[in-house]
Amino acid sequence: MQRIIKNGEVVDETWHLLPKDASFNELTNCDDYIVPLALWREHAHALKARDGGLGVWLDSDEEAEEIGEHVADFKVIALNFPAFTDGRSYSNARLLRDRYGYTGELRAIGDVLRDQLFYLQRCGFDAFALRPDKDPVEALQSLQDFSVTYQAAADQPLPLFRRRQ
Amino acid sequence: MYVYDEYDQRIIEDRVKQFGDQTRRYLEGELSEEEFRPLRLQNGLYIQRFAPMLRVAVPYGQLTARQARMLAKIARHYDKGYAHISTRQNVQYNWPALEDVPQILAELATVQMHAIQTSGNCLRNVTTDQFAGVAADELIDPRPWCEIVRQWTTFHPEFAYLPRKFKIAVNGSRSDRAAIEVHDIGLEPVYNAAGELGFRVLVGGGLGRTPVVGAFINEFLPWQDLLSYLDAILRVYNRYGRRDNKYKARIKILVKALTAEVFAAKVEAEMAHLRGGPTTLTEAEVERVAKHFVDPAYLPLTDQSAELAALDAEHPGFARWRARNVQPHKRPGYAAVTLSLKPTGVAPGDVTDKQLDAIADFAERYSFGELRTSHEQNIILADVEQRQLHALWLEAREQGFATPNVGLLTDIICCPGGDFCSLANAKSIPIAESIQRRFDDLDYLFDIGEVDLNISGCMNACGHHHVGHIGILGVDKKGEEFYQVSLGGNAARNASLGKILGPSFAQGEMADVIEKLINVYVESRTEDERFIDTYQRIGIEPFKERVYAANH
Numbered sequence: 001m002q003r004i005i006k007n008g009e010v011v012d013e014t015w016h017l018l019p020k021d022a023s024f025n026e027l028t029n030c031d032d033y034i035v036p037l038a039l040w041r042e043h044a045h046a047l048k049a050r051d052g053g054l055g056v057w058l059d060s061d062e063e064a065e066e067i068g069e070h071v072a073d074f075k076v077i078a079l080n081f082p083a084f085t086d087g088r089s090y091s092n093a094r095l096l097r098d099r100y101g102y103t104g105e106l107r108a109i110g111d112v113l114r115d116q117l118f119y120l121q122r123c124g125f126d127a128f129a130l131r132p133d134k135d136p137v138e139a140l141q142s143l144q145d146f147s148v149t150y151q152a153a154a155d156q157p158l159p160l161f162r163r164r165q
Numbered sequence: 166m167y168v169y170d171e172y173d174q175r176i177i178e179d180r181v182k183q184f185g186d187q188t189r190r191y192l193e194g195e196l197s198e199e200e201f202r203p204l205r206l207q208n209g210l211y212i213q214r215f216a217p218m219l220r221v222a223v224p225y226g227q228l229t230a231r232q233a234r235m236l237a238k239i240a241r242h243y244d245k246g247y248a249h250i251s252t253r254q255n256v257q258y259n260w261p262a263l264e265d266v267p268q269i270l271a272e273l274a275t276v277q278m279h280a281i282q283t284s285g286n287c288l289r290n291v292t293t294d295q296f297a298g299v300a301a302d303e304l305i306d307p308r309p310w311c312e313i314v315r316q317w318t319t320f321h322p323e324f325a326y327l328p329r330k331f332k333i334a335v336n337g338s339r340s341d342r343a344a345i346e347v348h349d350i351g352l353e354p355v356y357n358a359a360g361e362l363g364f365r366v367l368v369g370g371g372l373g374r375t376p377v378v379g380a381f382i383n384e385f386l387p388w389q390d391l392l393s394y395l396d397a398i399l400r401v402y403n404r405y406g407r408r409d410n411k412y413k414a415r416i417k418i419l420v421k422a423l424t425a426e427v428f429a430a431k432v433e434a435e436m437a438h439l440r441g442g443p444t445t446l447t448e449a450e451v452e453r454v455a456k457h458f459v460d461p462a463y464l465p466l467t468d469q470s471a472e473l474a475a476l477d478a479e480h481p482g483f484a485r486w487r488a489r490n491v492q493p494h495k496r497p498g499y500a501a502v503t504l505s506l507k508p509t510g511v512a513p514g515d516v517t518d519k520q521l522d523a524i525a526d527f528a529e530r531y532s533f534g535e536l537r538t539s540h541e542q543n544i545i546l547a548d549v550e551q552r553q554l555h556a557l558w559l560e561a562r563e564q565g566f567a568t569p570n571v572g573l574l575t576d577i578i579c580c581p582g583g584d585f586c587s588l589a590n591a592k593s594i595p596i597a598e599s600i601q602r603r604f605d606d607l608d609y610l611f612d613i614g615e616v617d618l619n620i621s622g623c624m625n626a627c628g629h630h631h632v633g634h635i636g637i638l639g640v641d642k643k644g645e646e647f648y649q650v651s652l653g654g655n656a657a658r659n660a661s662l663g664k665i666l667g668p669s670f671a672q673g674e675m676a677d678v679i680e681k682l683i684n685v686y687v688e689s690r691t692e693d694e695r696f697i698d699t700y701q702r703i704g705i706e707p708f709k710e711r712v713y714a715a716n717h
Contacts, residue, residue, distance in 0.1 A: 063404075084200070084203075084326070085203055085326050086408060087323075087324070087325065087326030087327055087328075087403055088403060088404055088408075090322065090324075090325075090326065090403070091323055091400050091403050092404075094323055098438075099438055113200060115187060115196075115204055116326075118322075119322040120322075122322035122323075123322050123323055145179060145183045146179045146180075146183075146320065147175055147179055148172045148175045148176050148179070149176075149320065149322075150176070150316045150317060150320065150321075151317060151320075151321055151322065151444070152442070152443045152444050153323070157443055158443050159392075159443060159444055160172060160316070161313075161316075161446075161447065161449075162443060162447065162450075164170070164172060164453070
């Protein structure tokens with residue numbers, strides 16, 4: 001079972017992350033699924049009607065705007081990092097948190113490494129499924145990399161210049 | 166000069182710790198080369214031809230004497246006794262050991278310096294006019310705005326993994342000495358009819374493979390909205406800039422593809438959400454930062470025109486130096502002095518540890534303890550009393566800083582090139598030297614007048630060849646180093662990009678080629694015409710004819 005970081009702790013993963021080409025027929029009624037955006041586009045209504053938990057994941061070239069009005073439908077939104085150097089999901093995260101007021105779990109998936117966790121957390125991610133070859137317990141330390149930040153972000157609504165004493 | 170408070174200091178100290186740990190994990194094999202690469206780049210660390218190259222940030226070119234001494238110490242202890250001033254006003258070391266870099270960063274942090282975001286696909290060092298705060302034609306002092314932007318760029322969580330590097334320049338004057346039109350974002354002050362301060366905002370300029378003069382997308386951005394607007398631009402770029410091809414990933418390509426109007430509309434759509442938010446700048450913050458840039462304790466002096474003219478008559482060398490290396494100052498009795506780092510036989514922009522120590526002494530004794538670096542790769546003492554100019558000249562001469570060539574043909578902007586850089590196609594330093602040797606007669610050099618000659622060793626254009634009046638680009642031709650010449654570039658207001666003269670030349674031909682170009686100018690110029698003026702009047706053909714006719 002994969003272990004992921006959630007709210008600053010390492011916990012067992014309980015959700016099923018479905019691949020991009022997943023079809024609706026594969027789903028059971030009761031399991032918790034994070035479905036690809038395409039599947040949600042096609043079966044939003046039926047997905048909501050299931051008893052199991054519903055999450056959705058967006059690739060880095062898919063836009064937060066597509067689910068912006070529906071964020072309340074999801075317990076988990078996962079944003080993918082095809083490569084850790086692909087920074088688009090940082091902006092999607094900000095939009096989901098700041099613009100669309102999403103308050104559920106926001107999870108980083110894909111090429112997720114510890115040295116990006118601090119930035120990810122600032123952009124509103126509160127769950128991190130590290131790349132399977134990396135140790136999530138060691139990675140926890142990187143959430144504390146900086147004790148001061150200049151900008152307003154999802155984790156700190158005011159920029160430093162409005163907080164300086 | 167901005168002085169860190171405990172917050173600023175903690176941020177750079179946290180970074181030292183973070184990078185120390187990252188380096189340790191890399192050396193122990195926990196982090197792969199690929200995983201470490203962006204981390205080290207965002208600390209200014211390249212792996213170069215012979216050793217890593219460390220680029221230390223000099224935010225908008227401002228240094229104190231104490232910081233210059235630290236740079237000297239690092240050159241001495243961790244390098245081979247010299248450093249290099251880059252074309253982004255930063256300082257580069259060519260020989261540090263990777264293992265030493267965390268220690269170097271720790272030393273830098275003791276004098277409020279760092280290497281944050283001096284490289285990599287992120288928000289880079291903000292640059293400005295080297296005469297900021299003392300220029301006579303200044304509308305506002307750009308430095309407080311540079312510092313505000315610097316803090317916003319530092320570890321911005323959303324924009325640490327951009328499609329490509331991102332450079333912001335701020336101009337505060339009527340003329341543009343910060344080359345803002347060839348930056349990813351250029352900012353300059355403007356007042357509206359009500360007398361309120363705002364910024365004109367340009368996006369999508371840049372050099373590199375596809376040189377572009379940027380487009381102004383906002384003619385009046387209220388200063389309060391500055392950071393929100395930067396957030397908006399960067400968000401559009403971060404989301405829509407190309408990531409499939411690194412040569413098409415700069416914002417200039419996105420702006421071109423969308424058109425400036427459509428890009429501006431996208432930024433405006435973001436602003437509709439961001440305007441009035443917490444990132445809106447406050448008067449208190451601008452005042453807090455601006456306090457660090459108030460005038461030093463100037464004395465009530467008068468201009469020394471007669472006295473200096475008398476000294477000129479007595480010392481022709483001083484007269485020459487004053488004509489080129491001394492710039493006017495907003496206060497009577499003061500002047501700004503450029504210490505030339507372009508003597509013949511030294512790589513342009515290189516400075517030894519001893520020279521850095523000497524510069525720190527000069528700054529303390531002549532210029533309120535501060536100095537600046539320029540994108541032309543020289544050092545500026547911005548607040549020198551005119552009555553001290555002669556004494557400073559004598560001392561500067563001793564240290565090799567008094568070559569009277571600022572703005573002249575031999576004040577060459579030049580990247581490190583193939584001697585150091587692993588990206589380069591060709592060497593650039595030997596070309597600079599061969600041209601400096603050819604034009605070492607000062608009377609002749611003065612007669613030729615102002616020419617910007619810029620050399621890049623490859624099309625990444627670190628030597629800004631596109632905007633040189635004469636630009637030289639190193640190219641690879643079947644494994645051999647060749648040089649392509651362009652004419653008519655200009656980095657100042659109404660910037661323009663040079664036009665390629667024709668087929669490239671071998672290294673040994675370059676001094677001859679430049680001499681021929683200069684001869685065409687000298688023969689064709691009218692009184693008071695600079696090289697660039699003559700070029701604009703007569704066009705490229707006469708230059709082409711001369712250079713290629715003699716070749717065949």
